[in-house]
Amino acid sequence: MMDESFLDRMVSQLRSTCKYYTGYPKDLGPSRIIPFTSERQFVQLLHEGRPVVVAFTIKCTYTQHLDKVLEEAAAKFYPHIKFVRVECPKYPGFCLTRQRNEYPFVEVFYNPEQAASQGKSVDPNITKYSVKVLPFNYDQSVYGFREYFRKHGFKYSETN
Numbered sequence: 001m002m003d004e005s006f007l008d009r010m011v012s013q014l015r016s017t018c019k020y021y022t023g024y025p026k027d028l029g030p031s032r033i034i035p036f037t038s039e040r041q042f043v044q045l046l047h048e049g050r051p052v053v054v055a056f057t058i059k060c061t062y063t064q065h066l067d068k069v070l071e072e073a074a075a076k077f078y079p080h081i082k083f084v085r086v087e088c089p090k091y092p093g094f095c096l097t098r099q100r101n102e103y104p105f106v107e108v109f110y111n112p113e114q115a116a117s118q119g120k121s122v123d124p125n126i127t128k129y130s131v132k133v134l135p136f137n138y139d140q141s142v143y144g145f146r147e148y149f150r151k152h153g154f155k156y157s158e159t160n
Contacts, residue, residue: 032074036086039094045082046131051110051154052082053136053145056095058103066104066140073145080156081149106136110154 036042036054045052055070057063067085074083088095088103098107109131134152138144149156 028071028075031071032078032083033070034082034084036084036091036094042084042094045084046109048082050080050082051108051149052084053106053108054084054086055104055106056086056088056098056100058088060104063104066106069140069142073142076142077145077149077156081154106140108134108136108148108152110134 034045042052053070053073055066057066070083070085077083086094095103098105136145136148138148
């Protein structure tokens with residue numbers, strides 16, 4: 001019994017004094033991750049003009065870890081950088097267009113620009129756009145995202 005109370009006191013002390021203790025669940029508030037529902041919704045999100053971090057996921061243990069990182073990063077960089085999770089088994093067409101076969105993976109989409117219409121368009125309701133896509137190859141952590149955003153010149157301010 002004495003060991004439990006000592007352990008409880010030690011963990012409590014650690015939680016109250018150590019800013020970077022990673023075992024303590026953080027209160028991030030409501031999820032800031034936007035679930036992918038359609039390509040149309042995704043294009044509308046791109047046209048807001050903010051960088052969009054997209055996690056292409058399948059069900060696996062690594063995705064569970066990535067989800068926690070994404071939740072924390074999405075809360076940290078909200079509203080300047082948007083985070084989207086695509087469940088590839090639900091939306092295989094969108095995931096296959098990325099031409100990757102190792103899941104999960106992360107890409108960053110940014111700078112949408114209206115593309116000039118060239119010739120006659122088959123459907124006047126189709127909006128052409130161009131967007132730059134960068135692979136995310138940094139450490140999959142809030143720190144990794146911060147360093148990535150700094151290197152690529154994305155403007156953000158951290159919350160919390």
